[in-house]
Amino acid sequence: MSEQEFDYIVVGAGTAGCLLANRLSRDKAKRVLLLEAGRKDDYHWIHVPVGYLYCIDNPRADWRYKTEPAAGLNGRSLLYPRGKTLGGCSSINGMIYMRGQSRDYDQWAALTGEDAWRWDNCLPDFKAHEDHYKGDSSSRSSGKGQSPISPEFSALHGHGGEWRVDKQRLRWEVLDAFAEAAVEAGIPATDDFNRGSNEGVGYFEVNQKNGWRWNTAKAFLRPTCYGRPNFELWTMAQATRLLIERDPHDGGALRCAGIEVWDGLERLQARLAPGGEVVLSSGSIGSPQLLQLSGIGPAALLRQHGIEVLADVPGVGANLQDHLQIRSVYKVQGARTLNRLAATPWGKASIGLEYLLRRTGPMSMAPSQLGAFTRSSDERQWPNIQYHVQPLSLDAFGSPLHSFPAITASVCNLNPTSRGTVQIKSARYQDAPAIAPNYLATDEDRRVAADSLRVTRRIMAQPAMARFAPEEFKPGVQYQTDEELARLAGDIASTIFHPVGTTKMGRDDDPMAVLTPRLQARDGAGGVIAGLRVVDAGAMPTITSGNTNSPTLMMAEKAARWIVGR
CATH class of the missing domain: 3.30.410.40 (Cholesterol Oxidase; domain 2)
Incomplete structure (x- = not known):
């Protein structure tokens, strides 16, 4: 691990983080650091499709969270798997490729006021990284010099991208x-x-390739990122807090200056170069936990655990939705x-x-x-x-x-109206937060x-x-x-492991919106925290009507363009 400055620091090498690291490191002039609290995805059961049975509730690949006892479940608590390895949840999930319904995204656009979230504007981001098996024949001629792929397929699906979609x-x-x-x-x-x-x-269509699980580490990190001299990966490196400072040149406005990391032996700091960004992609559990530990969240909760309130943002950890x-x-x-x-x-x-x-x-x-x-x-x-x-x-x-x-x-x-919370139990980063889906x-x-x-x-x-x-x-x-x-x-009943919404994006007049419609972190006082975004399923204001892995990739694709200014 180095202690150099980076232009982009991506926290969490899961579904969104791997794609973001790939897109942000395309510019050779920008130094990119990808942090992962877990190990490399070299555990053999990650790659055998049925191996999810041996990865879930296994500390080798899973955070092993549990929910709080729930009245709606007659007092039961549930195992709550979250990926803790390269690829994150894409290394332990059900591999189902599912976008949801167009109305989900049109609703996001209405809730945020951002037209970019409409279905028609999200479809290109789904297609950008897709490698759908039905397009495999597109490289071959139909015998008459024309592609055999239908216009309907081409309008809806991509081929040749990194994210493989296969037939079972x-x-x-x-x-x-x-x-x-x-x-x-x-x-x-x-x-x-x-x-x-x-x-x-x-x-269902699945994220597999030739009978193997296809996770985001294979798709977006290997071999592309590993061959880029401007890309650096730290595994077994758990983020402990964001480095939040006040900018003396901007009236004391908050800005993120980097991240503090525990590597198992010591605390290190990875700092941002001028104009850089930290991108939280630690998921609907990890991202609100890290924000709260860093002084960004509901003021009463932070004070309860002796944490200085830097930004009173009540929506951090609220709005939890799950299937x-x-x-x-x-x-x-x-x-x-x-x-x-x-x-x-x-x-x-x-x-x-x-x-x-x-x-x-x-x-x-x-x-x-x-x-x-x-x-x-x-x-x-x-x-x-x-x-x-x-x-x-x-x-x-x-x-x-x-x-x-x-x-x-x-x-x-698909569209539950119950809402839950994710809240830290202490000021210690080692302690799992209280997860209460309120089913x-x-x-x-x-x-x-x-x-x-x-x-x-x-x-x-x-x-x-x-x-x-x-x-x-x-x-x-x-x-x-x-x-x-x-x-x-x-x-x-049991969860299908689709937690979303705990750092939701929303309009400026939404008091519970944690993020702007373009995923910048709000400061609780009408502005944003410079240099800080959250790009993961926690940003969803409402849950999609289906499995949530692919929508998270789409969000990362869109966010990467915003970050680099394209």
Whole structure:
């Protein structure tokens, strides 16, 4: 580690941080430092798709957070994985490529007053780094000197970028039947969830390449950044606080001068060159924690822990939103499921051999293979629930598979109205913050939970599933009323690990906005903290209608252009 000045310091080498480091270091005249609290992504289970099972709750790759006990979950707390390695959450997540719905981004534009966040203006940022498998044939002629790629594909998707989007390398008969049943229940089939409306049922596309996980460290750091002399990477380097100073030449206005880092042996400082920027990309948990530790946040909270209040910004750590999935388990008959396939030594050996020889089969699986987006009731104007369907079942993450053949149909409310918080518990950077998502805290969220379980039952009752004789194992057909189903949701629901919103962007007149519409940190007094931005999922004012990894990359792509002034 050096102690030189840098033009850009990116804190967190996760989903957003890796892309930002790549884009900002393109200018050879600018020195870029990328900080990562975890280790390099050289743990083999990071790269095998099914390896998320061995990465989550493993200190080698995960911060191992837990939520505070929640009333909406009947007093339960949940494991809350966040990536702690190069690639961040893209090294341990479900690998699902999902943009959300166009209305999500149009809503951001309305909430922030920034037209750049409209869907039409975000689409080029999605395409800029995309390498979609359907474009692979674009380099070959159709025989008549014309590309075989359709204009519709070219309008919506990119090819040749760093971020690989692949087709899954396995199918399951029982999941095909679920998809047919969903169509019979009124959900249209789709072959592309990423057109702007994701309504429909189909197999997810995944961030994999040739059967391996494709994380952002592979995509944006190797080999590009490693070969740039103006790029420096510090791993095992945890940011402890921002270096915030008052500028005597600007009336005492706040500016960020750099970052303090603990490398396991000593505290170091990485400082900014004149005109430089620190970019926080530590995620919806790490970024508000670091801001609060640095004196930027709700004044009462900071004083409670003996931290000098530099900027009273009440929104830091507020507005936490997440997707809570309700896991319905159905026993099935005559179906090939992972419960039985992985039950014997021979079955496990065959799974391993198939992956070794062909990079296919269950070891190439994303955590969920089939997806669906639909409405929880007829009164909904747009798809407001999402399914993750799996050919397996277990009591909880990390538990053994059930001994009987079964499938799991998990459903989540895409647009929860409950809001939670992330707040430091002490002034020590080593102490994890209190994470309180406040799930199922509103009547609307409890109603959607009950309605979504009924939608699951309606799909499973369709003729296409009849040959498998599905039997509801969890939550159980004895639970029918709204009150019963909402209470059961609290008993069996779990996070899909999509925390957003804790450093939200917003208009100047929004007292809870932590960031400007262009992601600059506010100083709580009507101005900004010079040299400081936050670029990660925490900046989202509202959660996207789907998995949040790809929208975070899009935000980083847009922010990188703003930072370099293009």
